[in-house]
Amino acid sequence: MTRRFVPALLLWLAFVAACVAVVSQTRFTADLSAFLPEAPTAEQRVLVEQLRDGMVSRLLLVGIEGSDAAQRARLSRDLAGKLRADAAFGMVANGEPVHRERDHALLFTHRYVLSPAVSAERFTTTGLRQAIAESVDLLASPLGMLTKTLLPRDPTGELLQLLERLDGGARPAMQEGVWASRDGRRALLLVQTRASGSDLDGQQAAIASLGNAFAGEASKLPSGADLKLLVSGAAVFAVDSRSTIEGEVTRLALVSTAIIVALLLFIYRSPTALVLGLLPVVSGALAGIVAVSLGFGVMHGVTLGFGTTLIGEAVDYAIYLFVQSGPAKGCDGRNAFWPTIRLGVMTSICGFGALMFSGFPGLAQLGLYSIAGLIVAALVTRYILPHLLPAGFAIRDVTPLGLRLQRLVVAAGRLRWFLAGLAALCGALVFAQHDRVWNHELGALSPVPPAAQAVDAALRSDLGAPDLRYMIVVHAADADTALQRAESVSAQLQALVDAGEIGGYESPSLYLPSQTRQLERRAALPDPRELRERLATATAGLPLPASRLAPFIDDISTARARAPLTRADLDGTSFAMAVDSLLLRQGERWTALLPLRAPAAGAHAKEINPAAVRRALQGAASASPMFIDMKGESGRLYAGYLREAITLSLAGVAAIVALLAIALRSPRRVMHVLLPLAAAVLTVVAGLVLAGVALTILHLVGLLLIVAVGSNYALFFDGRGGNDAPPPATLASMLFANLTTVAGFGVLAFSSVPVLQAIGGTVGPGALLALVFAAAFARTSSCPVPGIPAR
Template structure:
């Protein structure tokens, strides 16, 4: 080459290197920017799940409930000594308040004028009657006598509840009865010394409730809460050794999931990186090639991180852990390039080397992208993110091998692994003689015969908990809090919709009547609804009509009854007159929501919505007890009332898991067909079938292994088989391309295939050790499928006489 040509070549090489450097810097700086601010990590489990309800209003209800409960944390301070428990709770609450990690801390309840509740309802009292009072009025045989008896019981009853009303405003006690049925206290807690206390046996527990400054799924909030809680608990143990603290709240689960995922990222990333480094050093004996291989992989992962966060805004923990395992696959492309490089003569031409390996890598990239593209079709946000991350990562890794590595390896190798490659060639020849050529079909028939009984033993398990791994210690503490407080799980509820607020309230009342009618095992032990605070306008009108008919129909007789009971004239006249003077609009949800004390129950009202071209209003009705026994009765009750749907997020996701697991069988069949067509287009009919056969058998053997092991299949096993297809097909492709490449060293090619499989097994196989059940299923399936794929890969090699055909 002339000096001018050398200078031109060097300039081109530096331009390529500079372009990749700019890309790497842009991607890296964007990642640093995102992680330096609010954490982009998504720890909200619900964000991993798809929209399972056909009605978007139901999804809104799930989200609203999660948000209502997500910013609260609950602590339960317990001791066998009641005084110690109360004193310890006060100290614990004060410590949390001083930490500044919480927006509010409530241990001792602030003074509250409970009369505000009665004040809200007093103007609307003539429209508020309990069911018993309505029935009593309707069934009264002699109006005046019955009213006199009610009045006497009211006057001379010495027991009044906390929401007692004034005789002048409520002489017969109807409003007081209605207020007594408000679901203000639906727990086992009692108010003692301005503390919420629960007594269970000889143990006294005191509730401390806090709210967070930010989202429970924000890492800064999690760290602040965990740190302040740890200090408060340490101080508590020092002052009150007999006191114990249990905690419950989304922030603790989110922090636990984040910490577990970070540990797994470090474990999988570091372990796989170290293992891959040792393998590559042993095979290539070149630190430079090792660094270049990791450079290509690092570019892929950094660009994948940046693009995923740019597209989705957040990065799911599942994606992050999976991304750590992508190292083994992304490095495959550079390994195949290094094999060609080490087998080249001293007058190595980097561009020619890239062109010689491009067909094999292009076919391998196409099959891998196909497998990940099918993941993107699944409705799970986390799987879409994984697909985006993986497709970007391996795409950039492929591009770097094609254009960056040739610019970095302009000179030929100084030494090669001829002895290692020669041994690998002998091993390949013997193994191909055993399973390849004409024997491949015999091997296939034997494997199918062995696998068939395992297929018949396959079972499935689509439980949502395959996706969620909750810390057992936190679950135990949450159960302790629930048991003490007496509040059941709120994951299952009814959503009531209607064209107007009135329609929603009427339907909720109809649903409540059906729930009240359930008995025995079907009973729900009560329910909570906005209609318990705000009856429908029709219900209020019916109450007023009942009073007009049975009480105020004869004002003179009513006045005489009141006077005989000792009421002064002006009080009796004022109360009778108020019935006609207050004939105004009924109590509304808006008026109720305006009261500050309604905030703990505001999540029961979803309000106006506009979804799928429909406008209306919606509310939530929450049963207190949902069991497998009464579940069919609840679903039937929902279907019996127009506009009512029973929402069970866990069951809906599990059902969707099952549906997509079944559909994934068709996806896998379609993907196999596409791979077959792709390989036939490249290698003709016989060659395409032979190259597809190893991965097809690998899928079958993997399924049979799960059947024999009595391990139920889930959606993630089936989706992992897609990746077995996409990644496992590469090994047969690499071998066949090596056979077709002129003067290729098949020993070097086989070494590269084994090294690629080893790195992939090392990284994806580590997922099998994950604490996340979904990733564990992924990892186990991938490891087994890829192992079988690489062992059967020589079946796809052409016979001796056809190698260069």
């Protein structure tokens, strides 16, 4: 140990201690947010909030299969009863009319502040006469059966106004008194968890108690064993994905560590060397976690998953050090490879650095993690590790292997034209298929298996669950203002409904009008004396004499004195959940959501014309409504990602080229380094296309990493720009480094998490190909192997 080394060692130890301290405070998360954007537009923010916390994130779609319809219906009722008593669940709907009576009672009691028809004109003599005549006519209709008993209290038909508005929307089929699928083979329930999408632990617990409740109730039935539970929904996906990601990350880290350790033991034949070789890796991994933790506040499990690749990359530096600076090489060799490694580290940084600017949180974290990790690993290898080597440290001599590799390189050189032709062919294939290369669906990044998505789609379609594709969103500083804005938007939407442009809409203000609106309606009610006089005139000649309307007058005077309806009044009705899911508090801001429904029939059946909606919204411009097409928005979001990823990748490649141009100072040498990389990239893309894989942005990132990682090999083959082939030790160390990289990334290719699989499946083969192409395209004119003619 030299005196100069002591401060470096102390610095390193202090750094490691600090890292451990930070890591112990780091929050790790494995939810889906790594797959959601840091949304740049207001519309996209709504989309993301909805996916995270909105009603979509709290809805569980439940199916019961097996046995017969009667048993399924019985279990549906028992299960629903159990869940309704469980505080973990809000709404539990299975088709039983549990809320109907309370709903109707609430509507009836508060009809004069709820009904959109209430206005001063309606309570004039003319208005009353018209409304009463209409109610009398209605008695001739079958609908009259519903209204006749209420006529003395509600002669203007306000309750019907309210019921009409609630009706609509697709409802599930019924079987044995509960919801069932259209094919009649499943009973269906719709359950809302109290926990929102951002409370994954809460949702996980709720899903578990749903499963337990099902098992408990099913075991009480004679055919309980035949009955099967299906649960789907965003919460299920999120919870399952989290456990998949957690499990995968642990498994991947263990597997790749085991492979690399085995590989290193095989190479070094020395436990000391193994431990020393892992020091830079551990330091780098710690630094990466710390950088992400400090930079983002929270670390995604997916980043850790990606991070296992860092093990494969950072271990390379130690390999180069140990192999190329072995005693056989003497002191001169010790530093000869540093410039090459330095350049390799810098190209890798250029590649990963591009990712840091990604709006995709998982990628940005990966970029930062890798850069911090690589820099620290390289620095530790360069400045700490050499001093820790015990006297007489040696790993086994790899020269024989290196010599064999040299012969292989020469052999590969003879395949140069074949390989170049292959790469060209791959390029042609990719060009010919360029329309079909990319996957344009955001869903392609989803970690949800296709089978689970299919179950979800079937349940969703049978339940007629809201797809919430189109919605209007208004914001305000307080709940009542949000309701007022929802009301002014509703007025425009009602015109669209009347015109048949949309089938209907939901709004929290339908169930809970703003205080202002309620007071306006209340003020429209005449005092009892006045009303009595008007009724006498209004009912003249009608079959309903004013004398029967005393209950009406009583109800009106009660309504005039009643305080406006509040959210608390809705408790125990199905409107409570409706308002809670449509009127949301987000920090200091309130948001009202107004989902639109496409018309069921008519000229615009099943379609909503966004232009017509936007035009109508201009009439409510003061509420600053946002019209959101969730599907279009998620498509735009992904397209934005893809564009961004392409830009970033090109920028990364450009930075690498610029770096090489500066370092190598020779266009020919730059070309020589880039050619094998381009060939490797084209071959990998062609392979993926041939395998039927549509490329996502993660594949694109993988391609960038092939360039960043593979440039190391090309640089070694480039040597000092001369025509010398790399010496045997260098060749051997490159092979080892390549194997560890392939192992690190290759393991990801077997992950069931699509983002990890995409990167692994691209970089694993790509790194190997980059080495092969670099070897094949290398200039071997001064080939040291006898028997091979010089070029």
